[in-house]
Amino acid sequence: MAILTVFTPAYNRAHTLSRTYQSLKEQNCKDFVWLIVDDGSTDNTAEIVKKWQDEESGFDIQYVYKENGGMHTAHNTAYENIHTELNVCIDSDDMMAKDGVEKILTAWENVRNKGYAGLIALDADFEGNIIGKRFPEAMKETTLGGYYASGGKGDKKLIYRTDVIKSVPAYPVFKGEKYTGLSYKYIVVDQQYKLFVLNEVVCNVEYQEDGSSNTMYLQYLKNPNGFAFMRRVNLMYPTSKKRLLMECIHYCSSSQIAHNRNYIKESPRKALTILCTPLGWCLTAYIRRKARMER
Known part of the structure; x- marks a missing residue:
């Protein structure tokens, strides 16, 4: 075998x-x-x-x-x-x-x-x-x-x-x-x-030009639950304080795009998620603006 x-x-x-x-x-x-x-x-x-x-x-x-x-x-x-x-x-x-x-x-x-x-x-x-x-x-x-x-x-x-x-x-x-x-x-x-x-x-390896990395902001909008899930995993196992903060901001943004009202309750870092929520809204606005340019 x-x-x-x-x-x-x-x-x-x-x-x-x-x-x-x-x-x-x-x-x-x-x-x-x-x-x-x-x-x-x-x-x-x-x-x-x-x-x-x-x-x-x-x-x-x-x-x-x-x-x-x-x-x-x-x-x-x-x-x-x-x-x-x-x-x-x-x-x-x-x-x-x-x-x-x-x-x-x-x-x-x-x-x-x-x-x-x-x-x-x-x-x-x-x-x-x-x-x-x-x-x-x-x-x-x-x-x-x-x-x-x-x-x-x-x-x-x-x-x-x-x-x-x-x-x-x-x-x-x-x-x-x-x-x-x-x-x-x-x-x-x-x-x-x-x-x-x-x-x-x-x-x-060869990286194809039709890969999803060329439309990343659109991917954020199309797959918010998938991205929020990954951010939540990364919040559980952070590699640095800087990464922890960035992941939390992205977690807030993806959860907001997904219209998940329970994202604070579901977060493994609840206090930090509350603090990052306003920054998440700022990131969401930025993502929507950049996604329009990718369409």
Whole structure:
């Protein structure tokens, strides 16, 4: 039985998914499962995946279709269908780096009985440039939040034990919304476990221009409950006093946009939430103004 599941959420990315497939075919170690979660695509994703399933790729390809609900719902579906010891997400516009699977499995074999939640490794762009920076040589273990709090930069690749990531409740789904931050599960895991540092590139990434970061203020308006949920989680586990204040202001704003009259009662920092409420209204006005410019 394979140890690792590589899962790929996909929404209308048939034009890029083929390079993800090609990078997996080129792995020297094929001891993995590739799980594609189709988040309601209307292109020919299903057709091309069926073609790949009929080929001799050397690894098992699993395909699950679901109604479109956003990245967090695709992750929920993925976790429901993963049964291997480890899992890693490779997005539908990214590639597994050369020998990436072997690097992951070799590192895990050396530490699998030491109580880690998994591995944290490097991402690089398609030219091989590290995203952010490498881990310090002296850093052998860390939490994700601890890494960034210590000055770490850039997206990193997270390889989690499936039992650990499943122990955290699923990402909440709010009616009419398509966003809840993926960091929710990672933050909760951080409270109990550390990650072993793999100072190697295991994924090559490309950021698409059609990503949600280009319409962030509109996203705030379209998904206020999802953002408020994440702010509430961050209020429970703040990384600094400055971040605590910023998260609370954003929590007030998102809750106001969502018309949630109970947000003070629901806040884990009630006194601070009361103090930040006027600033939340100011932020809400700013978000609405900026969102009009994004339409």
